[in-house]
Amino acid sequence: MGMGSDPSWMFDLTGTVIPIFLVVMIGIVAVTAGRGLFQWSRNNSSPLLTIPARIVSKRSEVRQQQLQDDSQSSRTSTTYYLTYELQDGERMEFKVDGSEFGMSAEGDRGLLTYQGTRYHGFQRHPNYSTAE
Template sequence: MFIGIIFFFVIGLIIFPIIKGISIWSNNNQQPRVNAQAKVVTKRTSVHGGGETNAHNSYFVTFEFDSGDRLELQVKGQEYGQLVEGDNGELQFQGTRYLGYTRYRNYI
């Protein structure tokens, strides 16, 4: 009986993140694609793992819209490196999915 409970608990720990990921993916697909003027206000990283396992970095960027609202989106490492706090440009996103950012050029 105890082994059966542990078995279902472990299976639940495996299946729950899969179902959650599919739910987020589906919800993002139902959202409209949005292009909006936004400013990069902050960047952060989150490190998972390490020790005897491989470390995994997650990269996040917070954008601020003209209305003052802010949105934090997860981005790929290459995008994270190219975005600079204070950049002004056009953000493309769909739900919580980052699609791209086009920086405005400031001519002097």
């Protein structure tokens, strides 16, 4: 099978297409793993900061996955996010667990603790009304 007048050598499944597919897939996995490792390393080298902040937004993302075994079954997962505004006006969004999301309200003020892109918690300051 040379490169003569027969163009079928270009579409040889086991000799051309599968190796190219495998190289592309391995490349995608390597790039994704490298990004994750780089972000993990950057977070570890960042200082742990605790600063005043205010919750300005809440959002949730619901994903539904159809199970292959049974067309009637599906799996649903929900991811929760809180957006905080710092005193300088910068906004940061973090993924939080469901209980943290449920206990939070837009407008809550307190101390945000984070390290790079890693969320460590939010301690709310109670608001006392002066109205009688």
